[in-house]
Amino acid sequence: MTEFVQIVEVGPRDGLQNEPDLVPLSAKLAFVEGLIAAGLREIEATSFVSPKAVPQLADADDLMVTLPRNSAVCYHALVPNERGLERALTAKTDVIALFTSATEAFCQANIRCTVAESFERFAPVVERVRAAGLSLRGYVSVAFVCPFCGDVDPGAAVDIALRLAEIGCDDVCLADTVGRARPEQVTAVFSQLLKTLSPDRLSLHVHDTDGRALDNIDAALELGIRRFDGAAGGLGGCPFAPGAPGNVATQRVVRHLHERGFETGVDPDLITRALDPVLPYLTRPVVT
Ligand code: COA
Ligand code: ZN
Numbered sequence: 001m002t003e004f005v006q007i008v009e010v011g012p013r014d015g016l017q018n019e020p021d022l023v024p025l026s027a028k029l030a031f032v033e034g035l036i037a038a039g040l041r042e043i044e045a046t047s048f049v050s051p052k053a054v055p056q057l058a059d060a061d062d063l064m065v066t067l068p069r070n071s072a073v074c075y076h077a078l079v080p081n082e083r084g085l086e087r088a089l090t091a092k093t094d095v096i097a098l099f100t101s102a103t104e105a106f107c108q109a110n111i112r113c114t115v116a117e118s119f120e121r122f123a124p125v126v127e128r129v130r131a132a133g134l135s136l137r138g139y140v141s142v143a144f145v146c147p148f149c150g151d152v153d154p155g156a157a158v159d160i161a162l163r164l165a166e167i168g169c170d171d172v173c174l175a176d177t178v179g180r181a182r183p184e185q186v187t188a189v190f191s192q193l194l195k196t197l198s199p200d201r202l203s204l205h206v207h208d209t210d211g212r213a214l215d216n217i218d219a220a221l222e223l224g225i226r227r228f229d230g231a232a233g234g235l236g237g238c239p240f241a242p243g244a245p246g247n248v249a250t251q252r253v254v255r256h257l258h259e260r261g262f263e264t265g266v267d268p269d270l271i272t273r274a275l276d277p278v279l280p281y282l283t284r285p286v287v288t
Pocket of ligand 2: 175176205207247
């Protein structure tokens, strides 16, 4: 039997948050509709963060309530605090994604607090997410390399990931936010985590700055990880991480997985077609 790998499409959030031009709501909506037509079932649609911090996603409330609803499709959104959760619940988000960092420097740059304070903010959010019966994801940003501190001690990333699992994150996602991780770092972090957590609670989010995204995915696949993020067309980056260009293109991840004999349920050519409505607003070429 072919083994299934779950793709989490983060283009509408991680991708569009880094575009200098605002993409109109109608184009975002058509983009997500196209992603669903391509077979994607877990879509990180937006963030309920401060619109001053990320003006590109200021339309999160309107977008989330307008998205087509289909019981097979789960919409994820980033939530930094209780205010964000309130908005996410009102808009009927399916998966709440918390995010903190493996380093203090990135945490400050990204969410303007210490790692310890980020967990204090999470406590009331987690309680309400649980009460609402929603699924919870937790990101460890800069899990391998930090734009401010360089290589991250695997123990630091493991520690934060385990804390996210402990507070109740169903899925803990290790993020190579700047796209400079090496496969041996991926192996080091995941093999430590797998001593405590089962592979179905872990996922990997990679950018492709140094061209090693697929090697890093292979390192995680080798250890039994079966959930990976990608952004359609290789859109994306992080406005708070200098030098972070695109996410790995979902089409490349999907084609690579299919070549390796895995099943994803996703058609990479239809992902390329899904990008059409947003192309006029993008400043960089997309991967097809
Ligand atoms: N939704 C909407 N507005 C929010 C908000 C939310 N979830 N959280 C805070 N705000 C508003 C506040 O009302 C306040 O507005 P005001 O200046 O008009 O009074 C302003 O944002 C600052 O709020 P404060 O609580 O002081 O937060 P902060 O300045 O310490 O910033 C974050 C903390 C986390 C809210 C902010 O840094 C943020 O949204 N970062 C986004 C990070 C991100 O998306 N990174 C990419 C993912 S890797
Ligand atoms: Zn990212």
